[in-house]
Amino acid sequence: MSYFFSIPILALAAVLNATVMAELRLGGGAPDLVFLLVVCWALLSDLQGALVWATVGGVMQDLLSVAPLGASSLGLVFVVFAVDSLFAPDDRVSLVVPPVVAVAGTVLYHVVLLLVLRVFGEIAVPVGQGLFYVTLPTMIYNTLLILPMLRVMAVIYRGLQPQRPRVE
Numbered sequence: 009m010s011y012f013f014s015i016p017i018l019a020l021a022a023v024l025n026a027t028v029m030a031e032l033r034l035g036g037g038a039p040d041l042v043f044l045l046v047v048c049w050a051l052l053s054d055l056q057g058a059l060v061w062a063t064v065g066g067v068m069q070d071l072l073s074v075a076p077l078g079a080s081s082l083g084l085v086f087v088v089f090a091v092d093s094l095f096a097p098d099d100r101v102s103l104v105v106p107p108v109v110a111v112a113g114t115v116l117y118h119v120v121l122l123l124v125l126r127v128f129g130e131i132a133v134p135v136g137q138g139l140f141y142v143t144l145p146t147m148i149y150n151t152l153l154i155l156p157m158l159r160v161m162a163v164i165y166r167g168l169q170p171q172r173p174r175v176e
Contacts, residue, residue, distance in 0.1 A: 011060045013168060014049075018061065021045050022068035036138075037145025039153055040114070042069045046084050047113055047154065048161035050091040051100040058088040075121065076128050083120035087113040101158065110154040111147055118143040 021041035029038045042065040050058035066081025073080075091100070091109055099105055122138045125131045131138070 011057070013164075014061045014064050017164075018042060018045060018065040018068045021065070022072050025069065026072040032149075034145040034149065036142040037147070037149060039149040040146055042066075042080070043084065043087075043114065043117060044110075044150060044153055044157045045161065047087060047091065047106075047109055048158045049165070050088045051095075051106060051109065051158060052162060052165045055088070055092045058092065059085060062088045075125060079121055079124040079128075082124060083117040086120050087117050090116060101162070103155070106154045106158050107151050110150040114147040114150050115139070115143060118146065 025038075025041050029041060032038050046058070046061045046065045049061040053061075062084035063081045066079070066084045067077065069075070069080040070077045087109075090113065095105055095109070118139060119135070122131070122133075122135050126135065
């Protein structure tokens with residue numbers, strides 16, 4: 009169920025990223041709703057569910073950008089694997105881990121995306137310059153928004169979990 013539920017949520021987030029969030033730019037960066045949703049799901053769910061969200065979210069993101077199809081998915085999959093391998097499931101929803109994941113994950117995601125864009129010749133901006141002018145402001149936004157977004161996604165995640173029948 010949560011796999012199918014990801015499609016409309018991530019499609020809406022990708023559209024908002026391409027329209028509304030683009031107006032909130034600080035330097036070259038803006039809040040990345042798709043990234044935040046995928047990271048929140050990775051913090052709440054198992055690896056399989058998070059990989060589905062990363063793939064779907066990345067494709068939605070790339071359909072509305074100049075990036076080659078799959079570039080964003082690749083970056084998001086790296087972030088999901090990092091979350092799964094570095095943090096135990098019980099530690100992921102603390103007050104410390106989500107902001108750390110937002111900071112490190114934004115950098116990892118942007119490095120992968122910038123490298124893919126360089127390989128495919130989509131941009132001629134040096135990676136260091138892209139990291140400073142785009143990644144740094146995006147990292148600030150993502151870090152500020154991760155805890156409220158995690159709270160909202162936790163409610164959605166719990167609502168999607170199958171309920172066990174009560175035995176009386």
